[in-house]
Every structure is written in structure tokens, then in C-alpha cells.
Amino acid sequence: MDPLVIFTPSGKRGRFPKGTPILTVARQLGVDLDSVxxxxxxxxKCQVSPSYGEFSKHGVTVKPDALSEWNDVEARYDRVRGLKEGRRLGCQATVQGDVVIDVPPESQVHKQVVRKAAAVRAITMDPATRLYYVEVAEPDMHEPSGDLERLKRALAEQWEIGTDGLSVPLPVLSKLQPALRKGDWAVTVALYKGHGDANERVLDVWPGFWEERLYGLAIDLGSTTIAAHLCDLRNGEVVASAGVMNPQIRFGEDLMSRVSYSMMNEGGAGEMTTAVRGALNTLAEEIAGEAGIEPAQIMETVFVCNPVMHHLLLGIDPVELGQAPFALATSDSLSLAADELDLRAVNPAARAYVLPCIAGHVGADAAAVALSEEPYLSDDLVLIVDVGTNAEIQLGDKRRVLACSSPTGPAFEGAQISSGQRAAPGAIERVEIDPATKEPRFKVIGCDLWSDEDGFAEAAAATGISGICGSGIIEAVAEMRSAGVMDAKGLIGSAAQTGTERCIAEGRTHAYAIHDGRADGGPLITVTQGDIRAIQLAKSALYAGARLLMDEIDTDTVDRVVLAGAFGAHISPKHAMVLGMIPDCPLDKVTSAGNAAGTGARIALCNRAARGEIERRVHEIHKVETAIEPRFQEHFVAANAIPHATAPFPELRK
Ligand code: FES
Structure with missing residues (x-):
């Protein structure tokens, strides 16, 4: 009887004749074992670890001679490069007896990478771009085929790649001849095959065996900031991350003002497209420099963005998105040459994939959040809120998912707030107010101590205290309500009414002073009546959007709330609920997903099947348009009170 070969961790097994290489066995059994x-x-890449001993579970005993001795190739590899103790090259070691073979994670093509985000879900690696080493026949006077034709034949024979429709860009073709000759008729080629593609395309070619790695950029193109993660396409590892301000801010702080800029200025959309593409090139260069790689090693880019940014990235005038019926030029995903987006700081043949949009106001960033959080697989009813200048809201479970966007404006990001600033060192980010004394204590970004702790003044001197950021203003307003400094309508009381001199008169209204640094040349940081109004407008819009989706499925409660977005990561669930930003829900069921849109971009970068998955799912998501829904206004008005005019918020009473 032929020897039995059992693979772990897959458990796949079969009998194979003595002398069969382990790599061949793995391929025949469908075991995930890499090879370039x-x-x-x-x-x-094919390294495996044979195990020796008794395997009673499998009914086999593995003896030390179950695999062949090292042959010359394996011995040379060990001599020159070194093999880890106990490892064998799967392509060289052959079966000699019953054997149990472990495939370590680094030798698996479709390895699982654990995400760093709070809600841990593994990303299965299945990138669209892979490297293949091929040995190509030398040209022959009697067989007048071109170098490309012989490369195709070699790919078909050595890798079983169908090459009839294989496309090769001209710049790559021009590299082929010198690469083949320099590599002594062997080359490494990078082949790209998207999830819907019938054929592969050659992205690059190098002489001989090319040892470097390929990378991809997952880009979250926001209206305020652009964040990029550089990922190793073999294992999904994030090797560098960087962000820049979106230079389009100079054309308008929020999305609608950028649409207006485009409407009012001929060529305005083009100016904004040029600005954002320039920033993307700078970002790609910086991130490659930080990781110590060549930009040419970046083979893929994946973009997630809101609809206006989506159009401006693509060079499409967003004017239609500024008026009903908010028609997108296309809601489908796009697979492009990065060159078409003027991306120069990547490989010249790099690809760009743009996730699909859900609707005119619910973009590819919301699709990426869905891909990351998978509401469509959830057993319980989950509300996902991606908080930015526009809140994108999804509600659903595995039966159905609804989505809308709500115009919260930039108040949650600290803009339109009198002492507001972006989340940066020196910004107040946490606030507590003692209900008895009405005295505040606070923390600033860049300093670990609370303001009433010993050593705070010295520690905070390094950053200074410059203003209050989005999470700080939310906590401040919620604490002012809880401490009785402000009533349910949002009116700040006078010093006489509240019993604290921190309530200072400002014309006919009042403001609450959190920090007075004027004696040392610093600012007076207050929360004014105008600030309260801005926060009320933003939180009412957010709540009304969520409530509208809840109406659609006739529910007054949700099982859990996920706060997404970089800002969501810093919001305290308790303060968000005291403010009435989100519907009532057990506090321990309110979680943060961090930058879920960025995570969705990474998933789409590392796994091409995930691209197909989200393309299918967005068609099933039911869109609700807040701008034309009369109940939105009703919900908005009722949500103006803090936490709400009518909703009871029983969880807050616990
Ligand atoms: Fe074994 Fe490359 S497949 S060394």
C-alpha cells in the first residue's frame, strides 16, 4: 500500500507513491502550500515541518525516514540561505513512508491575518497580484517564436496559467527581453487577476528569481484627511501607515461647499481632482520611504471614499450629487490602471480598485464599513454609525440592512465650535464636571494626567492647552447637562442659576469656562451657547437618521451600536447617550470599530473574493434618502432636546 500523507492544520490526507514530492502531494490534495x-x-515559500512519532488520532506512526534525505538542491539552499530547525523544502522532500506534515502559517498562500481592531476578525489572504518564477526556453533559429510567446508557454506549462487572454502592457513588454537575458532565461513575473477577470495581466517582470515583496495601499480618502495603510501582499501585514490633510479643504470645508465650488467655478472640479491626486502621490512616496521600499513595489491601490470624494478622485464633476435625485455617475466598483488616476508614485502598471457606492449619499466608505463589520451576517440588530462631517448610518441584521447618510456638519470634529480644534496635542479630549461643585477636570491630548492631578501643569506645558476637540466637546456638553449647568433644551444657566462662577455672561447668553489660561498668556476655553446649538444640530441629525432607519423596520430599540470612524474610537458611549447622539441601548453593547472604512479597504486589498462579496451586498442594502423624507424633520426637531424630547432612554437611568 502507498504511504499515507496527512497535512495539518487542514487535516487533508491521501496515499501517494514513494518518491512523490510533498509540494505535488499538497497540490493534488488542495492543501494551501505556497510556491513562487x-x-x-x-x-x-514551500517550507513544511514533518512531525515524527505516534499519531494515534490518525492511526499512523511516523519514522524519521518517512521523508527522503536532503538532496543537493535542499542542501545547497540550507548552506547558502539556512533552513530553520526541523523545516524541509516541500518541493524537494519526497514521501518515503507514512508522514504527518505541518504547513506553517508563513507557507500558506491563503493565510489568515488577525486584525488589530477591537472586533477581531481574520482577513484571509487571497491577493489579486502574485509573483511567479518561470524558466523560459531560449530562442531558437528553427522555432521563430517571440520571447513573450515563450514566456506564455512557460507560464502555462509550469503554472497551469491560461495565457490566451494574458495582457502585457507595452512598458512591461519592453522590459521582458533584457530581463530574460539578464536572468539567464529565468524571470519572476507579477501577475494580476481581479475577482471578476477571465484572464491575468502581467504587471511587471524581473530577471531571475526576484526576492523582494509586493505591496498594496489601502486608502481611506476622507473629505478632511486621507489615510493610507501600506500592506504586504503576502501576509497582509500593515508595514506603514500615514495620513495627510485633504488639500481640497481650501476649496471648501465640507462636501457641499466643494460641490458648490464646482458649480460656481468653471474647471473647479478639475482643480480639486488635481489637488487630491497630487496629495495621493505625495502620500504614496512618503509611505514607501517610511517602509524603505521602492514605490515600484506598490502594485495595487484600493480606495474607499464618500460619493463626492469618489467623483473628484475619478475626475468626475460632482455637481449631480448636490441636488435631488443625487445621481452618481456610477455606483459600481471600478477596476482601473492606477495610471488613469495619475498615480505616479506606485508601479507604472499598478492597479486601482474603487469599492462600490451604496447610494448618492452613502459612498464606498460605507460599503467598506459594511465589509468590515458585516451587519448582513449579524444575528442581532446592529446600528453602525460612521461619524464624520456626514454621518453614514447602517442598521440591520442578516435579514436585511438599511443605510442612509445624515448631514451632521463638522461640529463633531471640533469645527464651528468657538474653542474648537482638530484632535491634536494640546486639545482637551476628556471632560468631567463635578455635579456638586460644578468644577471641571479635563485631559489634553499629549498628556497622561487629569488637570486636577499633581504635576499636570508641568506635564501639559510641553503641549500647551490650545482648545477642545470633537470628543472633548461631546463630553463637555453631556457633562454640563448631567451636572445641571445646562437644561434639557440646551440653555446654559447664569452663575446665579447654577451656583458657579464658571458660567459667565456673554451678551444675552452664557458660556461655561473649562479652562482659563489667560494669566499665562494662554486661551480662555469655554463652551458657549452657540457651541451647544452646533452640537444639538449635529446630534439631532445623527439621531434622526438612525431613527428613520428604525422606523423602516418598525423598531424602537437596537441590540447593539457600533461607532466607526477615527472619531468614533474616541467617543465615550456614556456621553454619546447622555447627549442623545445614538438611540438607547445597553452601554456595554456600544462598541468602537476604529477606522472600519480603512479596515474594509484592507480586506478588499488582501482578498479579491471580498471585493465580489461587497459588490453583491451593496445591491441588497436598502437605501433611505433623508433629504426627501418628511419624518426626518420631525425626528430632528424632537431630538433637539438633550437627550431627547420624547424618547425615554431607560438605559441612562440604570
Ligand atoms: Fe520550494 Fe520554491 S517551491 S523552494
Whole structure:
């Protein structure tokens, strides 16, 4: 009987004749074992660990001679590059007896990468771009085929790649001849095959066995900031992250003002497109420099963005998005040459994938959040809120998912707030107010101490205290309500009414002073009546959007709330609920997903099947248009009170 080969962790098994290479066995059993050099003992991607001893569970005993001795190729590899103790090259070691073979994670093509985000879900690696090492026949006077034709034949024979429709861009074709000759008729090629593609395309070619790695950029293109993660396309690891301000801010702080800029200025959309593409190139260069790689190693880019940014990235005038019926030029995903987006600081043949949009106001960033948080697989009813200048809201479970966007404005980001600033060192980010004394204590970004702790003044001197950021203003307003400094309508009381001199008169209204640094040349940081109004407008819009979706499925409660977005990561659930930003829900069921849109971009970058998945799912998401829904206004007005005019918020009483 032929020897039995059992693979772990997959458990796949089969009997194979003595002398069969482990890589061949793995391929025949469908075991996930990597190879770039096609079994030539060059790449070492096929490393396995044979186990010896009794395996009563499998009914086999594995003896030390279950695999062949090292052959010359394996011995040379070990001599030159070194094999870890107990490891064998799967392409060189052959079966000699019953054997149990472990495939370590780094030798698996479709390895799972654990996400760093709070809600841990593994990303299965299945990138669209992979490297293949091929040995190509030399040209022959008697067989007049071109170098490309012989490369195609080699790919078909050595990798079983269908090459009839294989496309090769001209710049790559021009590199092929020198690469083949320099590599002594062997080359490494990068092939791209998207999830819907019938054929592969060649992205690059290098002489011989090319040992470097390929990378992809997952880009969250926001209206305020652009964040990018550089990911290793072999294992999904984030090797560098960077962000820049979106330079379009000079054309308008929020999305609608950018649409207006485009309407009012001929060529305005083009100016904004040029600005954002320039920033993307700078960002790609910086991130490659930080990671110590060549920009040419960046083979793929994946974009998630709101509809207006989506159009401006693509060079499409967003004017239609500024008026009903808010028609997108296309809601489908796009697979493009990065070159078409003027991305120069990447490989010249790099690809760009833009996730699909859900609707005219619910963009590819919301699709990415859905891909990351998978509401469509949830057993319980989940409300996902991606808080930014526009809140994108999703509600659903595995039966159905609804989505809308709500115009919260920039108040939650600290803009339109009298002492507001972006979340940066020196910004007040946490606030507590003692209900008895009405005295505040606070923390600033860049300093670990609370303001009433010993050593705070010295510690905070490094950053200074310059203003209050989005999470700080939310906590401040919620604490003012809880401490009785402000009533349910949002009116700040006078010093006489509240019993604290921190309530200071400002014309006919009042403001609450959190910090007075004027004696040392610093600012007086207050929360004014105007600030309260701005926060009320923003939180009412957010709540009304969520409530509208809840009406659609006739529910007054949700099982859990997920706060997404960089800002969501810093909001305290208790303060968000005291303010009435989100519907009532057990506080321990309010979680933060961090930058879920960025995570969705990473998933789409690392796993091409995920692209197909989200393309299918967005068609099933029911869109609700807040701008034309009369109940939105009713909900908005009722939500103006803090926490709400009519909703009871029983969880807050616990
Ligand atoms: Fe490349 Fe084994 S497959 S070394």
C-alpha cells in the first residue's frame, strides 16, 4: 500500500507513491502550500515541518525516514540561505513512508491575518497580484517564436496559467527581453487577476528569481484627511501607515461647499481632482520611504471614499450629487490602471480598485464599513454609525440592512465650535464636571494626567492647552447637562442659576469656562451657547437618521451600536447617550470599530473574493434618502432636546 500523507492544520490526507514530492502531494490534495519558484528550490515559500512519532488520532506512526534525505538542491539552499530547525523544502522532500506534515502559517498562500481592531476578525489572504518564477526556453533559429510567446508557454506549462487572454502592457513588454537575458532565461513575473477577470495581466517582470515583496495601499480618502495603510501582499501585514490633510479643504470645508465650488467655478472640479491626486502621490512616496521600499513595489491601490470624494478622485464633476435625485455617475466598483488616476508614485502598471457606492449619499466608505463589520451576517440588530462631517448610518441584521447618510456638519470634529480644534496635542479630549461643585477636570491630548492631578501643569506645558476637540466637546456638553449647568433644551444657566462662577455672561447668553489660561498668556476655553446649538444640530441629525432607519423596520430599540470612524474610537458611549447622539441601548453593547472604512479597504486589498462579496451586498442594502423624507424633520426637531424630547432612554437611568 502507498504511504499515507496527512497535512495539518487542514487535516487533508491521501496515499501517494514513494518518491512523490510533498509540494505535488499538497497540490493534488488542495492543501494551501505556497510556491513562487515552481518547485525549483529557490524561493523557500514551500517550507513544511514533518512531525515524527505516534499519531494515534490518525492511526499512523511516523519514522524519521518517512521523508527522503536532503538532496543537493535542499542542501545547497540550507548552506547558502539556512533552513530553520526541523523545516524541509516541500518541493524537494519526497514521501518515503507514512508522514504527518505541518504547513506553517508563513507557507500558506491563503493565510489568515488577525486584525488589530477591537472586533477581531481574520482577513484571509487571497491577493489579486502574485509573483511567479518561470524558466523560459531560449530562442531558437528553427522555432521563430517571440520571447513573450515563450514566456506564455512557460507560464502555462509550469503554472497551469491560461495565457490566451494574458495582457502585457507595452512598458512591461519592453522590459521582458533584457530581463530574460539578464536572468539567464529565468524571470519572476507579477501577475494580476481581479475577482471578476477571465484572464491575468502581467504587471511587471524581473530577471531571475526576484526576492523582494509586493505591496498594496489601502486608502481611506476622507473629505478632511486621507489615510493610507501600506500592506504586504503576502501576509497582509500593515508595514506603514500615514495620513495627510485633504488639500481640497481650501476649496471648501465640507462636501457641499466643494460641490458648490464646482458649480460656481468653471474647471473647479478639475482643480480639486488635481489637488487630491497630487496629495495621493505625495502620500504614496512618503509611505514607501517610511517602509524603505521602492514605490515600484506598490502594485495595487484600493480606495474607499464618500460619493463626492469618489467623483473628484475619478475626475468626475460632482455637481449631480448636490441636488435631488443625487445621481452618481456610477455606483459600481471600478477596476482601473492606477495610471488613469495619475498615480505616479506606485508601479507604472499598478492597479486601482474603487469599492462600490451604496447610494448618492452613502459612498464606498460605507460599503467598506459594511465589509468590515458585516451587519448582513449579524444575528442581532446592529446600528453602525460612521461619524464624520456626514454621518453614514447602517442598521440591520442578516435579514436585511438599511443605510442612509445624515448631514451632521463638522461640529463633531471640533469645527464651528468657538474653542474648537482638530484632535491634536494640546486639545482637551476628556471632560468631567463635578455635579456638586460644578468644577471641571479635563485631559489634553499629549498628556497622561487629569488637570486636577499633581504635576499636570508641568506635564501639559510641553503641549500647551490650545482648545477642545470633537470628543472633548461631546463630553463637555453631556457633562454640563448631567451636572445641571445646562437644561434639557440646551440653555446654559447664569452663575446665579447654577451656583458657579464658571458660567459667565456673554451678551444675552452664557458660556461655561473649562479652562482659563489667560494669566499665562494662554486661551480662555469655554463652551458657549452657540457651541451647544452646533452640537444639538449635529446630534439631532445623527439621531434622526438612525431613527428613520428604525422606523423602516418598525423598531424602537437596537441590540447593539457600533461607532466607526477615527472619531468614533474616541467617543465615550456614556456621553454619546447622555447627549442623545445614538438611540438607547445597553452601554456595554456600544462598541468602537476604529477606522472600519480603512479596515474594509484592507480586506478588499488582501482578498479579491471580498471585493465580489461587497459588490453583491451593496445591491441588497436598502437605501433611505433623508433629504426627501418628511419624518426626518420631525425626528430632528424632537431630538433637539438633550437627550431627547420624547424618547425615554431607560438605559441612562440604570
Ligand atoms: Fe520554491 Fe520550494 S517551491 S523552494
Amino acid at each position: 519558484c515552481g518547485g525549483r528550490g529557490i524561493c523557500s
